[in-house]
Amino acid sequence: MSKLLSANFMRLRKNKVFWGGILFMAAAGIYYPIGRYIGMKHDGYTAHLEDGFFICAVFAAVLLSVFCSLFVGTEYSDGTIRNKIIIGHKRTDLYLSNLLTNMATGAVMCMVWFAAYLCAGIPLLGFFQVRGAVILLLTIAVLLLSCAFSALFTMVSMLNASKAGAAVICMLVAFLLLFTGTYLNARLQEPETYPVYDYVVVGEDAADMAAGMQEVAAEEKNPHYVGGTKRKVYEFLYDFMPGGQAVQCSSMESERPHVLCLYSGIIFIIATSIGMAVFRRKDIK
């Protein structure tokens, strides 16, 4: 497999999509803290370095969907996947070498974001305000999440011989997961009750009505609140699905980053197992 990896990494060095992704992450990583700093100065709110530090999870999901499908898809569209099989490489090795290349690409993209963000952010916003352990755990969660996304997109790309088809499916999956994550976040953020303000007249003189009004607050049930078993299912999906994880990481709202790491690992194993099992039997033209 080392031969296949060596060939993949050499191809990666000349891959325009890869360099495009790296440039985007570097540019966005520099722009984001500068934007926060300008906003802070202009609007007067306080911004911390960590506020947008993990938003790269969302960018990585979208960029990986494009990269994985095009990098692997080229093997099908140019027919070069045949060269690897004809000369006797095992299909498992072929699958894993592409997966490892995609994972490495995801990790490099995230690292570039982190480096660019810190270089631009520390001088402008100072250092992290939260504990180092939290940052470390979330960094691991984001890297594992990018591995889970890589595994999903590798599976789609390796099992779909059409480069364009794989690209469309991967991007749809990425956006669908992210939108689902955002939706689950919005539903779970709904409060169980909300205060209802009523105004009652306490004075008898109608002319003095305004003076005699009194505000009465009461808690009313929120019809949009998700409760019971449905809430548990929503919470599980929000933690388990990569889109939900990306939203949680980017907003740093996860209370259990280690659980996200575990779920990313499970998604990675499931996607890779299914992908390899089907690819081993796949007829290649």
Next chain:
Amino acid sequence: MEYVLKTNGLKKRYGHYKALNGLTMNVPKGSIYGFVGKNGAGKTTLIRLVCGLQEPTEGEFSIYGINNRQKEITKSRRRIGAVVETPSIYLGMTAEDNLKEQYRILGMPSFDGIAHVLNLVGLENTGKKKAKNFSLGMRQRLGIAIALAGDPDFLILDEPVNGLDPQGIVETRELILKLNQEYGITVLISSHILDELAKLATYFGFIDSGHMVKEISAAELEAACRKCIHVTVSSTEILSQVLDEAGLEYTILSDKEANLFGEISVTELTLKLAERHCQIHSMRERDESLEHYYIDLVGGGKHE
């Protein structure tokens, strides 16, 4: 005779469609094996199975004596170079980069052989031109160069001259002959351009509807395609007596049909047969090409 590739009752089904239906073939070592068949006959399917791109539904094959069910089949595949349908090349790379990529996949210790391979296929002067800007013939030759990267003993070419201009066809033919004659590489070529195959192949395999109709050497084919007179008579027994007396060479095809070779006096033959009450129903000159032979073999329409 030593065989590079042997298949036995090979079957491949796609759903209900039988692409290969018990194909048995033998590719002798050192030969240029012309694999002849119309579109959809199963040529490419067989090549895909041999190359490991697909698995057979039934039957077996062996490459250099290693059965496809043995684990060692991957090792014996390392002796194969193949161009299946379209050349497998990275279109965004130069010819040299494509070969470097293949060398890495093969785990070759150095890139020293690349210049030689490029020279062999006539792509030594392509410089930084990317493969997507190559002509069809150049891409085909680059595909062959990649197939040659691992110094294979057995080269499989699927429709190598399809879509090429006359010059491209000549160049590809010369390259294949050079690889076979100078480097001793066994070549399996699938094609339906029969005239081109006739100039190259030393063995022929005729496939139709997924099974082998006939395997024949070029020498046997040449004999079968000799110029002759095909006659239909009332009795080939009487015909053979007359021909034996005249000392003529002939082949009896059935009790009413025969092929006559050499210079024949039609009047004399007719009179002699008439004396023995043998009627001539038809008589026509036959100068068979590979194309005629193939059509006769598989029939013009659907062959079951």
